[in-house]
Amino acid sequence: MPEALSFKFDVDGEDFTCAGQASVIVKKNLRQLGLPPEIIRRVSIAMYEGEINMVIHAGGGKAEVNVYEDCIEIVLIDNGPGIKDIEQAMQEGFSTATDTIRSLGFGAGMGLPNMKRYTDYMDIKSQVGVGTTITMKVNLT
Amino acid sequence: MKISTIKDLLKAEVICCEESLGLHVYSACGSDMMSDVLAYVKDQAVLMTGLVNSQVIRTAEMMDMKCIVFVRSKMPTAEMIELAKESNIVLLATPKRMYEACGILYSNGLVGNRVKNA
Ligand SMILES: Nc1ncnc2c1ncn2[C@@H]1O[C@H](COP(=O)(O)OP(=O)(O)O)[C@@H](O)[C@H]1O
Ligand SMILES: [Mg+2]
Numbered sequence: 001m002p003e004a005l006s007f008k009f010d011v012d013g014e015d016f017t018c019a020g021q022a023s024v025i026v027k028k029n030l031r032q033l034g035l036p037p038e039i040i041r042r043v044s045i046a047m048y049e050g051e052i053n054m055v056i057h058a059g060g061g062k063a064e065v066n067v068y069e070d071c072i073e074i075v076l077i078d079n080g081p082g083i084k085d086i087e088q089a090m091q092e093g094f095s096t097a098t099d100t101i102r103s104l105g106f107g108a109g110m111g112l113p114n115m116k117r118y119t120d121y122m123d124i125k126s127q128v129g130v131g132t133t134i135t136m137k138v139n140l141t
Numbered sequence: 142m143k144i145s146t147i148k149d150l151l152k153a154e155v156i157c158c159e160e161s162l163g164l165h166v167y168s169a170c171g172s173d174m175m176s177d178v179l180a181y182v183k184d185q186a187v188l189m190t191g192l193v194n195s196q197v198i199r200t201a202e203m204m205d206m207k208c209i210v211f212v213r214s215k216m217p218t219a220e221m222i223e224l225a226k227e228s229n230i231v232l233l234a235t236p237k238r239m240y241e242a243c244g245i246l247y248s249n250g251l252v253g254n255r256v257k258n259a
Binding site (some may be wrong): 016017018019020021023024027037041044045048049052102104105106107108109110111113114117 | 173174175176177179180192194195196197199200202203204205220224228
């Protein structure tokens with residue numbers, strides 16, 4: 001099997017204005033690979049929500065996108081506060097975001113549900129005080 | 142509906158990507174919450190919003206939208222305009238408020254969702 005194509009990013013947790021930059025680059029790269037627009041859209045929305053979460057909830061982190069023959073994998077790793085109750089966090093409308101974040105257009109508690117909705121596989125590993133790793137996959141076949 | 146028609150109906154100012162005013166769009170949505178746009182929107186090509194920050198442009202880019210209308214004469218920053226140009230998204234600014242701007246477009250045939258009853 002040929003080696004997977006891989007894109008790696010450091011996501012800056014300091015600057016909300018820059019949040020989402022990596023997702024925009026991934027979208028452009030996937031377009032160049034000539035993948036179907038619907039697949040590209042699902043991958044980039046899921047990654048964008050995850051990237052925003054890393055910035056607003058975890059102070060930044062690392063993002064990696066791997067293009068395999070049969071799927072696209074997105075891995076988001078942060079050393080933030082972690083998620084205490086993942087089941088609760090997955091519920092539509094649940095959010096711990098501040099009013100400041102809400103005034104910026106996020107914090108509706110739709111991010112994690114959106115990530116689940118747009119991907120074929122999603123796994124959250126999180127430990128309070130240690131960090132969160134989210135792995136998502138979108139099938140190509 | 143052509144984007145140029147949206148501009149005329151809303152008496153809007155064109156901020157960038159004027160060359161794409163001839164594009165046809167078939168549906169629109171209005172929201173200040175970007176996650177709601179990312180959750181519920183499907184194939185809407187126009188985003189009406191009162192929110193002004195770079196995430197508005199990136200959200201539209203993620204959704205493959207063609208045009209953003211800023212209501213209440215909100216003006217995007219230079220950085221936002223750069224981002225929009227890179228993604229070829231038409232930016233318009235209208236003095237109208239959200240409710241009125243949406244109503245005008247809707248009553249002129251630009252629906253919320255292309256599929257009826259969806
Ligand atoms: N990377 C993360 N690190 C820590 N907490 C997180 C992370 N991602 C999500 N959360 C928690 O899960 C909640 C729900 O996330 P989400 O559905 O994206 O909604 P929102 O971001 O709008 O609050 C967040 O409010 C936050 O408490
Ligand atoms: Mg979120």
